[in-house]
Amino acid sequence: MYNKIKELIEEYSTIIIHRHFNPDGDAYGTQMGLKSIIKLNYPNKSVYAVGDVNQFSFVGEVDHIDDSVYKNALVIIVDVSVSHLISDDRYKLADHVIVIDHHLNASNVADTELNDPTHIACAQIIADFAIEMNLEVNKEAARALFTGIATDSGRFKYPATSAKTFEIAAFLIGKGIDIQEIYERLYTETFNFKKLRGYFINNFQLTKKKVAYMKNDLTVKEHFNVSTFIVSRGMVNQMADLEDVEIWANFTLNEEQQVFVELRSKRHSIVHVARKYGGGGHALACGCTLNSLEESDLVLNDLDQLLEEVNQ
Template sequence: MNIYKKIYKEIKKAKTVVLAHHIGPDPDALGSSLALKEIILNKFPNKEVYAVGHPTSRFSFLGKLDKLPELKGKTLLIVTDTPDLHRIDSANPQKFFKSIKIDHHPFIEKTCDLEWIDPEASSACQMIIELVSKTRLEITPKAAVCLFAGIVTDTNRFMFEYTTPKTFKLVSKMLEETNIDINKIYNELYLRPYKEIKFENFLSSNFTITENGVAYIKVTDDDLKKYDVDVATPGNMINNFNFIKEILVWATCTEDKNNKIFRISVRSRGPVINHILERHHGGGHKFASGVRLQNSEEFDEIVKDLDAITKQYNEN
């Protein structure tokens, strides 16, 4: 039995399904779990299905998240877009009768009973479309909005390396079948208030750039207040600096005063960076990774390591 049929079989058997994703969710994390909730309920309307996690106002157009219900009986957990245990938001696979992982990050650790990991996929949302195409599930227009948003953002509008012919084929078929308004989705994702444009200018104007091409900045709580933006904004803007000629690797360190942590986002246009973040209990993809730290001094260590690998990359 192939992985698609195994996942479908577990979904079909379960009376209750809980869907979870990673902390600090992006549209791929939110989109994959919210879309799968809609897809499961469309096929099995009598099941109880919950997509759980902490809400984020920036992507509220994708749908609302649920509170984790009291676990009764044989509840199935499906975790999307999350490679390791400590980054799962609001759910612990060990407390569920059965658990499934659907993820496109490089393998870090086994967290679920059944795991489908495809590092060649552009996104978890692409994997959900693939799952549907191989089973008796169907994508509704509501689910398609979530899935398209997840793929568009994780591929940076189909520009990143893992955008493949398979990506275009799956997306094209979904658009033909659901006829969703993609311009409306692009507006939800990319129309921004003027204050964010000014804040982006603040970031680009205040980057420190090393001789090897690593750009970095520490964003304080006072900076966020000055520009009237929230703590997620610097991380959401990280892809906007992808085409600066003098920069190969760029990173933001944002003070999250409420949670007493520092949010780190790193991107690369060449050097592989995920192993650097994994040393600090973070991770992600080869060219897009992040971590949450207890102090900003640890960010200095990360920058030093990023600069070293970028120097090595330039010399090769």
């Protein structure tokens, strides 16, 4: 599959790279790292990165392009497979769409698909691709890809972190990147963010099977002046690393009266619960969307039942 992707990159003169909404370090890092690698190895090609921006924009600048650029272009979508999560739906205008992802979802938009969940980060796939295909990687690309790997692996801590992860990290560090600069960017918090963490630590609840959870109505984001995304995905792991807590869940209402659900588990796969409610993701880190905070109890009941079954 690496060969096929390289051939497609070589075939097209215009390449536009997409990724998911609310980009995390991996989505951003993969996108910017791939853009740098293609530009470095194929200087005559026009390469663009598009999508919404947030605090991870230190990794690289997005491009603002006209619809006409998509004519006869190759689109590469990274770190996401399914249409409703892709930032900027103009990928539909492209001549050919490649999806490169490591989530457990089949793509509904790909002409060519590479999905390898053995990689802890999509950025790890891109680095592996570059190494295997003998493509040059410069410091700029290495900085972006290292950011992706460091963030999606929870700083080299999550279970899918492998020997390969460290080999690739070593390769990227060898390109002269400043790890301290990257970590300072990743760890610096705003005053509100720090206070919000304290709020979570002080207020989470437990079900009878000790699923830790928070239900957040709109007052939480308003009080701390942060986005729904920060309250939701940004805060779920404030309930991690708790004694006797195997699973934790974060339910966050938004202005459209939808509830974003973030589910995490220490060791038991929970992705089937996310899928039951129309969501998906990784075995131990996944999510879904509900129509009201009351429905949260259905999810919590399913998680309690799961723990009852696995602990029998």
